[in-house]
Amino acid sequence: MTSGADRAERRLAAVLLAPALAVLASVTLYPLAQALVLSLERRVPVFGIDEFVGLRHYAFLLRDPAFANALRVTVVFTVASVALEVILGVAAALALATMRRWRAAGIGLLLLPWCLPGVVTARIFEWLYEPTGWLGIPGRALPALIVADVWRTTPFLALFAYARLISIPPAIGEAAAVDGAGWLATFRTITLPLLAPVLLTAALFRTLDALRAFDLMYVLTGGGPAATTETLTLYAYRHLFQTLQLGLGAAAAVLVLVIVALVAWAHVHALDATEART
Amino acid sequence: MSHRRELLVLLALAVYASPVAWQLLTSITPSEELQQGARLWPSHPTLASYAVVFTQSPLPRALVNSIGIALTTTLLGTVLGTLGAYALARLAVPGRRALVLGILMTTALPAIATVGPLYLTMRALGLRDTWGAVIIAHTSIALPLMLWLMARFLRALPRELEDAAFVDGAGRLQALRHVVVPAAAPGIASAAVVTFLLSWNEFLFAYTFTATEASRTAPVALALFPGVFEIPWADVAAASVLTSAPPILVVALLQRALVRGLLAGGVRE
Numbered sequence: 182m183t184s185g186a187d188r189a190e191r192r193l194a195a196v197l198l199a200p201a202l203a204v205l206a207s208v209t210l211y212p213l214a215q216a217l218v219l220s221l222e223r224r225v226p227v228f229g230i231d232e233f234v235g236l237r238h239y240a241f242l243l244r245d246p247a248f249a250n251a252l253r254v255t256v257v258f259t260v261a262s263v264a265l266e267v268i269l270g271v272a273a274a275l276a277l278a279t280m281r282r283w284r285a286a287g288i289g290l291l292l293l294p295w296c297l298p299g300v301v302t303a304r305i306f307e308w309l310y311e312p313t314g315w316l317g318i319p320g321r322a323l324p325a326l327i328v329a330d331v332w333r334t335t336p337f338l339a340l341f342a343y344a345r346l347i348s349i350p351p352a353i354g355e356a357a358a359v360d361g362a363g364w365l366a367t368f369r370t371i372t373l374p375l376l377a378p379v380l381l382t383a384a385l386f387r388t389l390d391a392l393r394a395f396d397l398m399y400v401l402t403g404g405g406p407a408a409t410t411e412t413l414t415l416y417a418y419r420h421l422f423q424t425l426q427l428g429l430g431a432a433a434a435v436l437v438l439v440i441v442a443l444v445a446w447a448h449v450h451a452l453d454a455t456e457a458r459t
Numbered sequence: 460m461s462h463r464r465e466l467l468v469l470l471a472l473a474v475y476a477s478p479v480a481w482q483l484l485t486s487i488t489p490s491e492e493l494q495q496g497a498r499l500w501p502s503h504p505t506l507a508s509y510a511v512v513f514t515q516s517p518l519p520r521a522l523v524n525s526i527g528i529a530l531t532t533t534l535l536g537t538v539l540g541t542l543g544a545y546a547l548a549r550l551a552v553p554g555r556r557a558l559v560l561g562i563l564m565t566t567a568l569p570a571i572a573t574v575g576p577l578y579l580t581m582r583a584l585g586l587r588d589t590w591g592a593v594i595i596a597h598t599s600i601a602l603p604l605m606l607w608l609m610a611r612f613l614r615a616l617p618r619e620l621e622d623a624a625f626v627d628g629a630g631r632l633q634a635l636r637h638v639v640v641p642a643a644a645p646g647i648a649s650a651a652v653v654t655f656l657l658s659w660n661e662f663l664f665a666y667t668f669t670a671t672e673a674s675r676t677a678p679v680a681l682a683l684f685p686g687v688f689e690i691p692w693a694d695v696a697a698a699s700v701l702t703s704a705p706p707i708l709v710v711a712l713l714q715r716a717l718v719r720g721l722l723a724g725g726v727r728e
Binding site: 187190191193194197198201204210211212213215216219273276277279281282283285286288289290291292294296297298299300301303304306307308309311312332340389392395396399400414417418421422427430431434435437438441445 | 464465468471473476478482539542545553567570571573575578579595599677679681702703707709710711717718
C-alpha cells in the first residue's frame, strides 16, 4: 500500500471514529474530570456557596459514620449477591446444558427476569414482600434486597456459564466417566476448572454492576430503614441531589469510582493467575 | 437426559420466572379483592386498573417518551458504534490497543461519578427535562459497549468479503455499506437489542435529568407512581406490566440474535 493510500485510510478511520469518541469525551470523560474538580469544592447552589476546600470532603467522608455504614452495606450487598448469583447461575447453566428439546424455552424463561427494568423488579418485590413487612425491618431489608438482586441477575451468569459449558467437548466428560469418575468428581476436576476463567469474568461484570446499582434499592427501600440498605451510590446520590451538597456528593462518587477501579484491577490479576494455571 | 427430567428443569425455571406472571395476575385483580387478601388468583378478572393507568396516570405519556428515547438511542448508538467499530476492526488506527482498552474501561464507569456535573451541564444548556438530555446520556452509556461488541463481530468477518468488493472497484465506504453491514446484520441486531434494553431500563440518568411528564421515561413514572395514603397495588401492577411489555416483546422476537450476541460478547447487564 502506498503512503498516500495509507494516509487516506487513516483519515477515514478518524472520520468514522470521531462522532463516537466525541460523545464519549464530552459526555463521559469531561464530566468525570469535572467531578474530580467538584469534589475539591464546597458547592451549595441554593445558598450561592462556591469555594475551594481541597481534600476536606474526603477527610470528612473517612470520618463520617454514615459513609462507613454505606461502605459496609455496599460490601455485604455486593459480596452476597455475586456469590449467590455465581452458585445459582452455575446450577442453572448445568441444568440448561443437559436440555435438548426445551432448551430455547428454558433460555426464554431465564431472559424474562433479566430483561425487566430494575424499577419493575423493585415493584414486583415490593408486592411480594408486602405481607411480611421485611422492607421496614432493619435486619431484614438488606437480605430482602439481595434476594431481589439475585433474582434479576442470576440469568446473566447462567447464560454466561452455559455458553462456556456447551463449548466443552462432551468427550472430555465421557472419558472421565470411563475412568470411573463420578458426576461430582467430574464436575470438580474438569468442569469447574474449565468454567473458572469465564466465571471470574462474569463475576467481575456483576461486581461492577452491584457496586453501582441504584434503581432497585432507590425504589424498593430508598436506603432505609435506618440507612440499613444505604449503599455508597445511594449515599452519594443523597448528597448530590437531596442535601444538595454537590462537592461532598462528588467526593463520595469519586470514592465509588476508586473502589470500582480497585476491584477491576484485582479481578484482572486473578484472571491472569487462573489462566496461567490452566 | 430423559424427557421427564427435562420437563422438571423447565418447571423449575417457570417457578423462577413466576413473579412476572404474578404481577400480570395482580394487574387484572379488582382492588377490593386485593384488599380482602386475595393475592394469588382473581375471582373476577378485570381490566379496570389498565383503564385507570391509561386515563388517570402519567404513564401513557411516559411510555411515548420511553419509546422515542429508546429508539433514538438505539439508532444513534448503532450507527455511530458500527462506523467507529469498523475503523477499529479494519483500518489503521494509531494507538488502537490503548483506545480499545480505554473504551472497555468506560463500560465499567459508575454513572454516579458523572451524574452531578452532567446535571449541571444539562441545566446550563437548557436541556433539563428534555428527551435530548436523556438520549445523550443513554447514547454515552451504550456507545462503549456497542463499539467493543461490534469491533469483535466485524473482526470475525472474513476479509475476503471486502477484498472481493475492492477488486470490483468499490471504495472502503461502499464496501462497508454494501458488503460488511449486510454480512454483520445479525451482530448489529443483537447489539441494537442490547442498546434498546439498556436505554429502556436505565433509571439514574433518566430520573435525574427529567422533571415533568414532558420527558419522564416509563421506569421513572413507575417509580413515582402516585399513591396518596396507600399504594394502589393493582394499578402499580398494571403500570409495571405496561413498562415491561416492550423489553419482553423485543427479547421474545429477537431471542436468537440476542442470545448469540450475549454468548459471543459477554455483555454486562
